[in-house]
Amino acid sequence: MTDDRNIYKPIKAKLTRVIDETPLIKTFVLVPETPFKFETGQFIELSVDGIGEAPFTPSSSPLVTDKLEVTVMKTGYVTEYMHRLEPGVFMGIRGPYGRGYPLEKFYGKVVMILGGGCGLAPIRSLLYALEDVKDKLEKVILCYGSKTPADCVYKPLFDRLNSIDKFEAYRTVDKSDEDWDGPVGVVTSLLNSIKYNRKNSVAVVCGPPVMMKFGTIKFLEMGYRDDEIYLSMEKNMSCGLGKCGHCMMGRYFVCKDGPVFTWEEIKDQPQIWE
Amino acid sequence: MQYLSIKKSDWDNHVDQLLLSFSVFAPVKNEYSLDYEEISSENISNISYNIPKPATPLKNFFLPVKENVTSEGISGKKRVILGSPGCDVAGLRLLDEIYLDREFNDIFYRSRRDNTIIIASDCLRIQEHCHCTAYGIRPYPEDGADLSVMLIDDVVLLRVISQKGIDFKNSFLPGLTPADDSLVSEAENNHRKIESMLRDKWVDLPDYSKTGELVAGAKPGIWKKYSSRCVSCGACTVICPTCSCFLLIDKPGFEKIKQQDACQYPGFERVAGGEDPLFRLSDRFRNRYMCKYVWKPQKFRASACTGCGRCTEACIGKIDKNELFLELSK
Numbered sequence: 069m070t071d072d073r074n075i076y077k078p079i080k081a082k083l084t085r086v087i088d089e090t091p092l093i094k095t096f097v098l099v100p101e102t103p104f105k106f107e108t109g110q111f112i113e114l115s116v117d118g119i120g121e122a123p124f125t126p127s128s129s130p131l132v133t134d135k136l137e138v139t140v141m142k143t144g145y146v147t148e149y150m151h152r153l154e155p156g157v158f159m160g161i162r163g164p165y166g167r168g169y170p171l172e173k174f175y176g177k178v179v180m181i182l183g184g185g186c187g188l189a190p191i192r193s194l195l196y197a198l199e200d201v202k203d204k205l206e207k208v209i210l211c212y213g214s215k216t217p218a219d220c221v222y223k224p225l226f227d228r229l230n231s232i233d234k235f236e237a238y239r240t241v242d243k244s245d246e247d248w249d250g251p252v253g254v255v256t257s258l259l260n261s262i263k264y265n266r267k268n269s270v271a272v273v274c275g276p277p278v279m280m281k282f283g284t285i286k287f288l289e290m291g292y293r294d295d296e297i298y299l300s301m302e303k304n305m306s307c308g309l310g311k312c313g314h315c316m317m318g319r320y321f322v323c324k325d326g327p328v329f330t331w332e333e334i335k336d337q338p339q340i341w342e
Numbered sequence: 343m344q345y346l347s348i349k350k351s352d353w354d355n356h357v358d359q360l361l362l363s364f365s366v367f368a369p370v371k372n373e374y375s376l377d378y379e380e381i382s383s384e385n386i387s388n389i390s391y392n393i394p395k396p397a398t399p400l401k402n403f404f405l406p407v408k409e410n411v412t413s414e415g416i417s418g419k420k421r422v423i424l425g426s427p428g429c430d431v432a433g434l435r436l437l438d439e440i441y442l443d444r445e446f447n448d449i450f451y452r453s454r455r456d457n458t459i460i461i462a463s464d465c466l467r468i469q470e471h472c473h474c475t476a477y478g479i480r481p482y483p484e485d486g487a488d489l490s491v492m493l494i495d496d497v498v499l500l501r502v503i504s505q506k507g508i509d510f511k512n513s514f515l516p517g518l519t520p521a522d523d524s525l526v527s528e529a530e531n532n533h534r535k536i537e538s539m540l541r542d543k544w545v546d547l548p549d550y551s552k553t554g555e556l557v558a559g560a561k562p563g564i565w566k567k568y569s570s571r572c573v574s575c576g577a578c579t580v581i582c583p584t585c586s587c588f589l590l591i592d593k594p595g596f597e598k599i600k601q602q603d604a605c606q607y608p609g610f611e612r613v614a615g616g617e618d619p620l621f622r623l624s625d626r627f628r629n630r631y632m633c634k635y636v637w638k639p640q641k642f643r644a645s646a647c648t649g650c651g652r653c654t655e656a657c658i659g660k661i662d663k664n665e666l667f668l669e670l671s672k
Contacts, residue, residue, distance in 0.1 A: 072449060073447075073449075074412065074449055075446045075449075076412060077411075077412050078596050078598075080596070115592055115596065116592075117592070117595070118592055118593055118595070121592055122614065144613075146614070147614060160596045276615070277615075277617055302613060302615070302617075303611065303613065303619075304610075304611050304612065306589065306590055307588070307590060309446040310440070310443070310446065311440055311446070311448070311586070311588070312587055312588045312590065312603070313586075313587030313603070313605060313610075313633075314589075314603075314610060314611055315611070316605075316611070316629075316633065316637070318632075318637055319636075319637040319640040338632075339619035339620075339625070341617075342617055342618065342621070
């Protein structure tokens, strides 16, 4: 199966639109020079020409191959440059890489999704994929937390989800403002009041490490088995190819063996949340 | 195993002829060390045989310290590397698994592997930190190299190991004859002698899988103790024949430069959000041991430590990994 493809070389993608989601988060709409397929939960390496490259899970539907959306929080050197980009420029894409969400394992079940902050980006892609197979699912529930109401990404998404059969979406904020009349508290607090068939469900967690940690603890307390909790891990995935070593998490290359893992797979690995 | 022989002076003539078709590299002793040099007609007689081990690991011929991996591939003269020790040849097994993996095949590594003939050298001496046999590796390669040589007095004894080696011998090394029985028995005697010297020297050192168990079960104190002399210089990884972590650096025009990196450097695993699993020096130090003896063995067939001992030789803090393992095994 060896070929002469250069695994390090990106393809180009034209930036056609930049959407301001929050003061720190933007969504980049990209049109790749050739159709680009990915499975939901897989990630890409997105580069700014001459500046650097960073891993992101696309936030768009895996069913769309002529356009790709990537939601980026301004948090470091490369993302700072990304936030300065205007439509019309070309970016570089490598991938897709890694193992995404195993949708077939969700069939027949309630998919309980816990998201925090910019972690809603991969989840939005997952939601599109789940919508496509909703006939095979019992229910999809999204619980999402942001620091403040203004820090919530994809605000129109919630009403849309609540209008889809079998889908429910809930929001909370750590700190409210005068316009917010919804729940206040950490995202796991939403789980206490939602009625659903827990015993026939799987849990998906994506967000900042501390939220993933407490989300996992909460789901374990609720009685989920280790292999029923799916985590999208964030490490320094630099090459995406299982070679450069930067994303090693114990025996795993997160870029190749993940980024989606069950808790059972990773619970014994070191420094998971650090 | 078939042994062929040739007089040393004729062998040197062959090497001289090889220069017409190949770039040839071999260990030459200089005033500082024994290391690979590009061979020309002038320095053929300076090539060192039978002696472990060049300062530079063999990996550097296949994974340069820095290279542009968006360029149009590699061309140029084919290469012969002459005189690599068994430990370094064994190190290529892991690199092959990583870089020639079916899903993500590195064309730069592959073309260098394809374009290179490896003529190993059997070791007839040991150096202070050599311990290949502790990890099941022989000081005379039986696979991985294409051919292997041993110099006995003024005769070069040659073992042909791979198909590539057979083809190479047929095309470029005419006039070799099957070795006399007495020479063969001397060569085999040398192999046995060097192996038993290594075994005797490291009789207390745990083997590779036992080392993995000890490392996995070690208490934090041992890492704190041994890392107290570590300065995160990364020399142990740079010099290691199997360490191959790298960094990709972006250049204008979507070019990428691949540069050797090391888990011992601060910030190796840090992400933009600030999380840094290997922030503490003792965690970085432990990481290298866990990688080599616990995690890599769970992912790959090849050993991630070949017992070459270079990490101990290169350490400016004089950290001796075998001392650590002997302490763990007490």
